[in-house]
Amino acid sequence: MDTDRETTANLSELRHLIDEVDAAMVELLAERFRYTLTIGKLKARHGLASRDLERETAQSYRLRNLAARSGLDVDFALKLHAFIIQEVVRNHEALARRN
Amino acid sequence: MDTDRETTANLSELRHLIDEVDAAMVELLAERFRYTLTIGKLKARHGLASRDLERETAQSYRLRNLAARSGLDVDFALKLHAFIIQEVVRNHEALARRN
DSSP, X not given: OOHHHHHHHHHHHHHHHHHHHHHHHHHHHHHHHHHHHHHHHHXXXXXXXXXXXXXXXXXXXXXXXXXXXXXXXXXXHHXXXXXXXXXXXXXXXXXXXXO | OOHHHHHHHHHHHHHHHHHHHHHHHHHHHHHHHHHHHHHHHXXXXXXXXXXXXXXXXXXXXXXXXXXXXXXXXXXXXXHHHHHHHHHXXXXXXXXXXXX
């Protein structure tokens, strides 16, 4: 194989691997939102607050360690987590309003 | 168990499941960034563009279907993906500048 064809083949193989990772992440996220939906309903039913800062702090601490251990950029992991939590809180607040 | 204790137990179990999902997601993200780092180096070495809009469009289309099928909010999935891609492109550009 010449260099261009080799590069294209490598790129294509890596992209295939990334697609597999993305598919697994979608499944995990869907699972995660099923759990947080159940939590949201539980909180709404019992009048508990949408956010729990103690829990969020514990999660950040844990994520920071997991990210560092797996070689994932820690700041990125925390930013992404904050992005997900934001969506979860939005959903919880909508459930609380409906209750 | 009275209702409060039952609620606390349910909440704690669900949070444990969420923590497991988050740990798996950190692993997957670390894996994903290892692949995109290799792609970034390949692109930098061969002077290829940091972004490939055709690829990004194909990814969005695929993700939209995966999200819909698994019950994940499609808009959220696309926003999260854009967030990840943004980080990848930033890394690719940094690699290109170093080359």
